[in-house]
Amino acid sequence: MPSMILSLETSSPVCSVALHRADDGQLVGQSELRLEKSHSSHLSVLVSQLLENTLHTLQDVAAVAVSDGPGSYTGLRIGAAAAKGLCYALDIPLIAVNTLAALARQVAAATVPTENLLLCPMLDARRMEVYTALYRPDGTEVLAPTPLILDETALAEQMAHHRLLCFGNGAAKLRPLVQDQSTVGFLAGIEPSAVAVGALAVEAYKRAEFRDVAYYEPFYLKEVYTTTPKAK
Template identity: 75%
Template sequence: MSELLLSFETSSPVCSVALHRVNDGSLVGQSELRLEKSHSSHLSVLVSQLLENSGYSLSDLVAVALSDGPGSYTGLRIGAAAGKGLCYALDIPLLAVSTLQSLAYQVAAVTARPEQFLYCPMLDARRMEVYAALYTHDGQEVLAPAPLLLDADTLAEQLAHHQLLCFGSGAAKFQSVLANSSQAGFISGIVPSAVAVGALALEAYRRQEFRDAAYYEPFYLKEVYTTTPKAK
């Protein structure tokens, strides 16, 4: 019987799933859709198809990993509900990985001389605000995930002493307010991936850093934004 880790990434418009082998950490397969609001209707289909196409079944799963947030409130809720449901049904543990940390992992893994930089994933959070954090090339947290209001002084202290690589859906907004700093580099096209979630979750699995599926809630970072309908 194979031992597989199933990972979800639903924090952004990308709906992504991946399978890793627990024994050696190898990637079995991945599948994703880059469609707005596709998570609720396609997540379970992507999981079923990935398992079938890989020649495995739900009984081969030993854990489920989720992108923990921050990110889309609705997307994170959908991923959490699906993951918790599978964990209950299969009696397997739940893992959760920071969305920002997994983004940093993606970039550091393909960066030449990665130790030269601090990695700054940024997720769009309306207007001139982003969710951001800072990590070293080996995943050490330098700045904890936080909402940042972007202006010319944002991360000024860090930029004075380090070279930053910025990426994610909010990075372009930061680039627009930064006055051509030689200490900041920007990478476009980086989106959250279940492959990175799974890679980091494997480490947590070996350390048995499991979440309580009964009480787990994603890390939204901020309260969900709602409006009251205007009276007609």
């Protein structure tokens, strides 16, 4: 009987896969690659190597989880296509995990919770904009995922009543704008990981929170803007 949850994380330049046991959530294995624009050519290889290294096959996979976004439009499309293809081929359910919630889960697992602490994952959305959300250490959502333009007033109301812990590849843009550093902490080196996606996916699997494989689309959060090259 299939007993594993395979998780894919492609929302950032890091291409990451993980395998968890569906019954108790134990991490069985993980693999990641840090190469720009490598997702389309390396994701399937990472999956195959992970299964081989952990002595499993695709027939052991009970569900596929994918990082839902927000994040890189191209990366999310690649992850969604791979996850849907596997679910179709294996006739197994699809689980979508919010990227910001997974980032918060990573930090919460290594953070001593305090009463007024809020976790603030931030993903770079170019220029002075980020994708962000706010969570309590127990995972409770305080501010739903949203695009946020950073300036001196960004998250000022939340900072007035809580201590924020900011992380992710967009957090560094906020740091020079914060006048009272005592209300905000910053963690460097926190990147999206399939391990955190899988941890949340195990919980969703037990609740049977599955997505429609035929109609699933990633959570882009913003419309994607494209430009037409100018004629020479």
